[in-house]
Amino acid sequence: MQMLRGMFGILMTLLNSPRPVTRKKLAEKFEISERTVSRYIDAMSADCDIPVTASYGTGGGYSLADSYRLNQTYFTKDEYNRILACLGAVDGELDDEIMLALRDKFVNLKSNLEGEKFLLSGEKLVIDSTAWLSPNEYRNTMSAISKAIDEMKTVTLDYIDKRDSRTKRDFDPYTLVLKEGVWYVYGWCRVRNDFRLFKLSRIKSLVITDKTYERSSDGDVHKKLKEQFIDRDTVNIRIECDGEALPAVEEWLGFESVKEKGDGLFEAEGYVYSEDLLVKKLLSFGSHVKVLSPSFVAEELLTEIKRAARLYE
Numbered sequence: 173m174q175m176l177r178g179m180f181g182i183l184m185t186l187l188n189s190p191r192p193v194t195r196k197k198l199a200e201k202f203e204i205s206e207r208t209v210s211r212y213i214d215a216m217s218a219d220c221d222i223p224v225t226a227s228y229g230t231g232g233g234y235s236l237a238d239s240y241r242l243n244q245t246y247f248t249k250d251e252y253n254r255i256l257a258c259l260g261a262v263d264g265e266l267d268d269e270i271m272l273a274l275r276d277k278f279v280n281l282k283s284n285l286e287g288e289k290f291l292l293s294g295e296k297l298v299i300d301s302t303a304w305l306s307p308n309e310y311r312n313t314m315s316a317i318s319k320a321i322d323e324m325k326t327v328t329l330d331y332i333d334k335r336d337s338r339t340k341r342d343f344d345p346y347t348l349v350l351k352e353g354v355w356y357v358y359g360w361c362r363v364r365n366d367f368r369l370f371k372l373s374r375i376k377s378l379v380i381t382d383k384t385y386e387r388s389s390d391g392d393v394h395k396k397l398k399e400q401f402i403d404r405d406t407v408n409i410r411i412e413c414d415g416e417a418l419p420a421v422e423e424w425l426g427f428e429s430v431k432e433k434g435d436g437l438f439e440a441e442g443y444v445y446s447e448d449l450l451v452k453k454l455l456s457f458g459s460h461v462k463v464l465s466p467s468f469v470a471e472e473l474l475t476e477i478k479r480a481a482r483l484y485e
Contacts (some may be wrong), residue, residue: 175212175215175423178202178204178208178212179212179215179216179220181201181202182198182209182213182216182234183216183222185198185201186235186236187236189235191231191233191235192227192232192233192234192235193233193235194232194234195209195210195233195234197233198234204426204428205428207428208426208427208428213226213234222236223236223237224237225237313375313378314355314372316380317345317348317357317372317378318348319380320345320380321345321346321347321348323380323384324384324385324386324387325380325381325382325383325384325385326342326344326362326381326383326384326385327342327343327344327345327378327379327380327381328340328341328342328343328378328379328381329341329342329343329370329375329377330375330376330377330378331370331374331375331376332374333374339363341361341362341363341364342361342362342363342381342383343357343359343360343361343362343370344359344360344362344385345357345358345359346358346359346360346387346391346393347359347393349369349393349397354371354373355371355373356369356370356371356372357370358396359391360388360391367390367391367396369396406443406444407443407444407445407446407450407466407469408441408442408443408466409442409443409450409463409465410439410440410441410463410464410465411441411454411461411462411463411464412433412437412438412462412464413437413438413439413440413457413460413461413462414436414437414438415436415438417457417460417461418430418438420457421438421440421457421461422440425441425442425444429441429442439464446469450469451472451473454469454473455473455476455477
C-alpha cells in the first residue's frame with residue numbers, strides 16, 4: 173500500500189509539473205530515500221506502463237512522455253474502468269442524489285463516445301470499503317451522516333471509544349474522511365467543545381436531530397489529518413524478521429526502513445499504532461518476527477502468546 177501511495181504521488185507531481193522533477197526533490201517531498209524514488213519510477217514504467225523519461229544535466233530530471241500528457245484530454249478504456257469502480261465503491265455508502273447523478277453522467281458519457289478507448293471490457297478493479305459483517309448497517313451510517321452534512325443538521329451519536337467507554341454526544345458533522353482504509357467523520361463535538369474525528373465503526377447508533385448548525389471557518393479537516401488521531405497512540409518499534417516475513421514487513425514499515433543483518437535475517441524500525449492493534453499485527457507474523465524494542469511491546473506479545481497456549485494445554 174505504501175508503494176502504491178508513493179507511485180501515485182510521484183505520478184501526480186509529474187503530471188502537474190511543467191518541467192522535469194529531480195530525484196532529490198521527489199525524495200524530499202515524499203520523505204523517502206532517493207533509492208526508493210528510483211524503485212518506484214522503475215515500477216511505474218515496468219508494471220504500470222507509465223512512460224516516465226529521464227533527462228540529465230542542468231534542468232534535468234523525471235518527466236512524463238508528451239504522448240501521455242496529450243492523452244489526458246480524454247479518458248481511456250482503463251481510466252473509465254478505474255473511475256466507475258471508485259464511484260461504485262462509495263455509491264452504496266454515499267447514497268445521495270449527487271453520487272447517483274455523477275455516476276449516471278459518467279455511464280452516459282461513456283455510452284455516447286466512440287472508439288475503443290471509451291469501452292468497458294469487464295470489471296478489472298473492485299473497491300469496497302465496507303466490512304464483511306453487517307455491510308448494510310455500515311452503509312446506513314454513511315448515508316445518514318452524508319444526509320446530515322448536506323442539510324447541516326446536528327446528530328446524536330452513541331459512541332464507544334478505544335477504552336470501551338460508551339457515551340452519547342451531539343455532533344455537527346462537517347466531512348467524511350477515508351484515512352488508511354478507515355472511515356471517519358470530522359466535525360464539531362458539542363460535548364468536548366472542539367473539532368474531532370470519530371471512527372465510523374465505533375458509532376453504534378446515530379439519530380439526525382432537528383437542530384441546525386452553521387459551519388465554522390475554523391473547521392479545517394486538512395489540518396486535523398496532519399495531527400495524530402485522537403483514539404490511537406503510536407510507538408517506535410524495532411523488529412527482526414526472516415526472509416519469509418520480509419515482503420509483509422516492507423509493506424508495513426516501508427522499504428527504506430529495512431536493513432539486512434546477514435544469515436537470512438533483516439531488521440526494521442518505524443512508528444506504528446500501538447495497543448491491541450499492534451499485538452494482533454505482530455501475532456499475524458507467527459515465529460517469523462521478533463520484537464527487539466521497546467520491551468513493553470515484547471512483554472505484551474509474550475503475555476498474549478501464553479494466554480493462547482493455555483487454551484490448548
